[in-house]
Amino acid sequence: MPTLETTVHGLKLPNPFVIASGPPGTNGKVIGRAFDEGWGAVVCKTISLDADKVVNVQPRYARLRARQTREIIGWENIELISDRSFEVWLEELEAVKNKYPEKILIASIMEEYCHDAWVEITERCQDVGVDALELNFSCPHGLPERKMGSAMGEDPAMLAEVAGWVNAVAKIPVWAKLTPNVTRIEDPARAALRNGCDGVSAINTIRSVLGVNLETLRPEPQVAGYSTPGGYSGRAVMPIALRMCLEIARVIRDEFPDRTLSGIGGVETGQDAAQFILLGADTVQVCTGVMKFGYQLVTQMCEQLLAFMEQHQFESLEDFQGHSLQYITTHQDLVARQAQARAAEKASDPAMIQADDQWSGDDFVDQSEALARG
Numbered sequence: 024m025p026t027l028e029t030t031v032h033g034l035k036l037p038n039p040f041v042i043a044s045g046p047p048g049t050n051g052k053v054i055g056r057a058f059d060e061g062w063g064a065v066v067c068k069t070i071s072l073d074a075d076k077v078v079n080v081q082p083r084y085a086r087l088r089a090r091q092t093r094e095i096i097g098w099e100n101i102e103l104i105s106d107r108s109f110e111v112w113l114e115e116l117e118a119v120k121n122k123y124p125e126k127i128l129i130a131s132i133m134e135e136y137c138h139d140a141w142v143e144i145t146e147r148c149q150d151v152g153v154d155a156l157e158l159n160f161s162c163p164h165g166l167p168e169r170k171m172g173s174a175m176g177e178d179p180a181m182l183a184e185v186a187g188w189v190n191a192v193a194k195i196p197v198w199a200k201l202t203p204n205v206t207r208i209e210d211p212a213r214a215a216l217r218n219g220c221d222g223v224s225a226i227n228t229i230r231s232v233l234g235v236n237l238e239t240l241r242p243e244p245q246v247a248g249y250s251t252p253g254g255y256s257g258r259a260v261m262p263i264a265l266r267m268c269l270e271i272a273r274v275i276r277d278e279f280p281d282r283t284l285s286g287i288g289g290v291e292t293g294q295d296a297a298q299f300i301l302l303g304a305d306t307v308q309v310c311t312g313v314m315k316f317g318y319q320l321v322t323q324m325c326e327q328l329l330a331f332m333e334q335h336q337f338e339s340l341e342d343f344q345g346h347s348l349q350y351i352t353t354h355q356d357l358v359a360r361q362a363q364a365r366a367a368e369k370a371s372d373p374a375m376i377q378a379d380d381q382w383s384g385d386d387f388v389d390q391s392e393a394l395a396r397g
């Protein structure tokens with residue numbers, strides 16, 4: 024029987040499924056619920072020292088649905104970090120750790136570009152006993168107006184400085200959560216890892232406008248008739264998240280082999296998680312999936328991941344972590360490999376060689392109908 028157990032920076036997780044920072048970890052009560060359901064670890068909703076500066080609006084979610092099934096495939100939010108007081112959060116984090124001493128609790132923290140504030144939030148969170156910290160360098164809306172969140176994640180020099188401040192005082196593992204709203208995610212990843220972060224989490228949400236209401240002619244979600252670009256998550260973002268994770272995983276493999284990657288973006292099944300792990304992730308985080316399906320989703324995801332492992336006779340996550348990275352190459356190399364493969368086919372059976380694959384219009388219609396049928 025394969026095992027899903029894994030150890031990350033000395034922290035023992037029963038499985039690689041981690042609640043991502045967001046509504047599913049919004050207070051001590053729901054964090055306890057997640058542990059009861061069997062999640063491997065929980066990252067709490069991002070907290071800051073002065074919650075009075077955090078003012079949320081309503082509505083702050085908008086959803087993209089599949090045309091036929093109406094399933095939610097994409098989710099946009101303009102939610103900020105937690106607007107609950109830091110003192111209340113510290114009490115709840117401590118109470119959760121007291122009740123669940125064996126479970127892994129990670130505090131997601133964010134502050135302004137101020138050395139003393141980052142040092143204070145780091146020290147006060149670790150003093151109440153959380154197991155690790157995740158630095159939110161990635162929230163793409165609202166907070167960047169205060170030079171927080173993705174304003175730092177988009178600027179590797181600033182990220183490096185802040186990571187250095189935190190790591191100078193942190194006694195527990197630190198992950199940097201990165202924004203996908205950059206051209207080369209390797210740059211902020213390197214900045215975090217060079218400045219003492221034990222791991223990287225990616226991705227946070229992708230800056231988006233979910234759509235424009237054709238009755239009112241106003242973009243969604245509307246607050247008093249106006250909107251602002253938000254963050255996109257859910258199934259639709261998984262291909263982008265996989266690409267960014269593989270780029271970070273290669274940096275880790277080649278330059279920082281003792282560091283880790285927590286893959287995030289659109290995970291809803293054990294099979295989704297297997298793909299992140301195959302591309303180098305150590306753990307996998309889920310936010311929108313929990314909002315769609317509830318905390319019990321973890322049971323099904325564990326079963327699906329175990330079934331995948333049995334199918335391939337993998338005993339542990341290590342047996343396949345990063346396995347698929349070897350199959351990612353350059354276009355130029357694909358051309359050479361294709362030529363080689365065709366030459367070999369031709370040598371063995373000249374009749375097997377087909378003309379170049381050019382889609383006719385008919386093929387295209389067939390393909391799009393098949394896609395539309397799902």
Ligand SMILES: Cc1cc2nc3c(=O)[nH]c(=O)nc-3n(C[C@H](O)[C@H](O)[C@H](O)COP(=O)(O)O)c2cc1C
Nearest residue numbers: 043044045069100226227256257288289309310311
């Ligand atoms: C409503 C909502 C609120 C979120 N709040 C936070 C947050 O406070 N801190 C953070 O680091 N990420 C936050 N996220 C981002 C998620 O943790 C995650 O990185 C992103 O949604 C992609 O994963 P998913 O497709 O599983 O949701 C939030 C996401 C959503 C949908």
